[in-house]
Amino acid sequence: MEVVVLGCGPSSSVPSMKCVLSQNCDVCLEAHSNPDSKNRRLNPSLLVRNLRTDSNVLIDCGKTFRESALRIFPKIGVSAVHELVLTHDHADAILGMDDLREVQATVETVDPVTKEVYKIPPESLKVHCNEATGREVRTKFPYLIEKEEELQSSGASKKPFRWTAKVQIKPFESWKSFEACGIQFTPFPVIHGAGYTSFGFEFGHEFGARFVYISDVSELTEETKKYLNDASKSPIDVLVIDALYFEKYHSTHMNLQKVMEEIETIRPKRTLLTGMGHDFDYAKHCAVTFRESALRIFPKIGVSAVHELVLTHDHADAILGMDDLREVQATVETVDPVTKEVYRIPRAPLPVHCCKDTGQEVYTKFPYLMEKEEESQGSEAVEKPFRWTVKLRLEVFEAWKPFNACSIKFIPIPVTHGAGYTSFGFEFGHEFGARFVYISDVSKFPQETRAYLNDTKKPPIDILLIDALYLDKYNSAHMNLRQVVKEIETIRPKRTLLTGMSHELDYFTYSDVVAKIGEEKDLHIEMPYDGLRLAFP
Incomplete structure (x- = not known):
């Protein structure tokens, strides 16, 4: 089984026409100008491929289906859709159904009237949906629906040709599994705004996997929540779920x-x-x-390897790139004992320095990257057949207790990153006669941390790199520039660089503005950029 994401954007898609026409959204403008942009996101849709039977199930066929198919199908060698599963009856799920005629499987036949040779569907395309969605499809696309007399006739080839898809509605009910292209789907209800039910689906059991797809949801029903949290089942391998915004409320979608x-x-x-x-x-x-x-950066600065990793916290923006560490972990050449091929393996596990909670999250998300007990006790890693993954070893630190990474001493500093959540900043550079303080994710300083950073008995901080998501807009988990300025008025670092900056801080517009804000208070504040190098003696 292979699952292909055909679209992962909202109903309006990205880029939004409104944003492009008004020229006021950098994300939409970038997506519009760059045909390969990862910000180009079409209506939510999946293609589920049964590679055993060479058949394809399409989940949802919304307004942008044609664009998705043209962009993705040629790249993956797909020329036909064999069955359709619908989550609900909104425009972003069904309004592309007319274009199914171009991807419905066909056979060659002769028109009984004109004697022309053309291709027709050998059978109607099954559309699996609930009763309410089926009614809406019949209303919007009556010409696509296989008529009763057509189903009872010996063959559609006896009728003069008209080029449309032919579909047959197959109603399903909540929790009652159905089959599409040899794959069992279990439909479960979710709330998609007050009083409206959309459906999620679980599938993949035939291939030893649990794949759950929930494209349009504002809230999980209690029954569905219980089902997804059932600890007696094996864990879900992949969950694809609706997230329209970061934290802004929407009545019909989760954030x-x-x-x-x-x-x-x-x-x-x-x-x-x-x-x-x-x-x-x-x-x-x-x-x-x-x-x-x-x-983008490593080739420019001559870096080819990462030797140790320090984590501030366990959020996605801090840890979910760890699989790619395999490409930069320091390696040595060896010979596979089984295949005799020459390849490169890690000389030793890459130490990952983190707090206990972050370590648990890393282990949960990346168990295959962890050095196993038997591996750490074994004599030589080269005695095992090759599998190309990074190998990691967790090194748990505690607040304020220094640890070494690549012979550099790091002091972990606890900070608040939203109510009830602790992230860590770090001070390092003492071996090089410098104080460098890095605080990437912070909404507030605990009293102990503020006292530490303001301690006048210590030499001044040379560089403070600190979180500033917005200029002055409030965020519950991040500081803004105004809050940063208030803190550094007493900390008095020699130089302050901002990080975590959102699209609100356009470099060309605000780099000078930020510097002037600092100058007014006799502070040195900068907007850095990816790839900036800071050297110490």
């Missing part, structure tokens, strides 16, 4: 904050977001930006 609350108990192995609006800039917000950063 990322709500998704995080739900998956803290569901505990899927992997969570993918769908239905994402233009709040999500892939380059700035995607969890796996480590790969993009490394590709």
